[in-house]
Amino acid sequence: MSKKKMTSVEDLVRDIAPNDEFCADLRKELEASRTCRRLVALRASKGFSQSDIAERMGCTQSRISKLENSTDDKWSVEDLRAYAKAIDCRVGLSVLPLHMEPVEEVNLIAAAVERRMFSLLKLAEKDADIANGVSTFMFELFVRFGAIFGTTSKRFPRRADGTRYFECTVGMSEHEVSREEDSMENEVVCE
Amino acid sequence: MWEFQRTTEFEKRFRKWPKKHSRELVALMANLQTVFDALQEGAKVAHLKFGFLRTEGKGLMRISQQGAGSGAKEFRLYIYPEEKDGKEVLHVLHVLTVGDKSSQSRDIAECHSTIENLLAHSRSD
Numbered sequence: 304m305s306k307k308k309m310t311s312v313e314d315l316v317r318d319i320a321p322n323d324e325f326c327a328d329l330r331k332e333l334e335a336s337r338t339c340r341r342l343v344a345l346r347a348s349k350g351f352s353q354s355d356i357a358e359r360m361g362c363t364q365s366r367i368s369k370l371e372n373s374t375d376d377k378w379s380v381e382d383l384r385a386y387a388k389a390i391d392c393r394v395g396l397s398v399l400p401l402h403m404e405p406v407e408e409v410n411l412i413a414a415a416v417e418r419r420m421f422s423l424l425k426l427a428e429k430d431a432d433i434a435n436g437v438s439t440f441m442f443e444l445f446v447r448f449g450a451i452f453g454t455t456s457k458r459f460p461r462r463a464d465g466t467r468y469f470e471c472t473v474g475m476s477e478h479e480v481s482r483e484e485d486s487m488e489n490e491v492v493c494e
Numbered sequence: 495m496w497e498f499q500r501t502t503e504f505e506k507r508f509r510k511w512p513k514k515h516s517r518e519l520v521a522l523m524a525n526l527q528t529v530f531d532a533l534q535e536g537a538k539v540a541h542l543k544f545g546f547l548r549t550e551g552k553g554l555m556r557i558s559q560q561g562a563g564s565g566a567k568e569f570r571l572y573i574y575p576e577e578k579d580g581k582e583v584l585h586v587l588h589v590l591t592v593g594d595k596s597s598q599s600r601d602i603a604e605c606h607s608t609i610e611n612l613l614a615h616s617r618s619d
Contacts, residue, residue, distance in 0.1 A: 309498040312523045312530070315589060321511035321519070328516060332524050340528050343544070347532035350541040368545050372561045 335374040338383075343371050346390045359389035496533045496575075496585040501608060503591045511592075515569070521562035522571045522592065529557065529573070530587055539575045554590075554605050568595045572605045578616055588612065 309315045313329065320326050333340075346356060353367040360367070370382060378386075387394045403411075423441070427434040452471040461467055511519050525546045532542060539553075546560035550572075557571040571592045578584040590608055593601040 344531035348535035
């Protein structure tokens, strides 16, 4: 058994490809059906069968099968919308640079998170109940991000002398403030 | 988080794959990626429903070359999704072997044996 960690079929076959053209053909095929595969993966993750989707879209199961086995260019915008709706999703539009480094992608996501956090902030200003819910959510989000940084720092490779490049430890405590204030305050301590 | 692991048998057969059936092999790999993406998305193994996927008992699944186009030869890719409990839960999609229809019953028997070995190995960990 190979022990190399592989998380895509390209990783899986890169070093054992039967001929030179194979990897290029595989990449082309995967690229050609990227959106379609994403939708099918979502359909499966929600436990829907092709027949379920056909029923929701008001068409035959064979049409769904044909769509799922086709390439992205065979899907109309209406197919996309209807299929997404059938799996309880909606279609959004993102126009992104053709090539993005992982760091750029993370920065993009961080900017999106920041925008939504400010939207939540505005919501919280409207009502004490909403503020209470938003504060709980923000606390949970902070814990989640803390856990991501903690896991990453643990798994991060070390320098040649065995020392770490960086460490991230997040400690936390949660407490209710007095009932008179009718709100909950969350406190997170970063060490 | 799922990851692939492949057997030496799969590696051996993959390396010697005839060039004239490359499009079937590409289709098998694309279908495998769909299964992997669905698992990564959180799909339960028991709920995986695709036209190209069949179960063969003992947790073994086979993927067909569906999508390779008309006139394609029939091939099967054998996989085994395993969820290991331990200190942390590991999700491994084992890629066991690949073959054509003529070797199907022999391939299935060999895959069942490989799965038994994997399970025995997991129990001894």
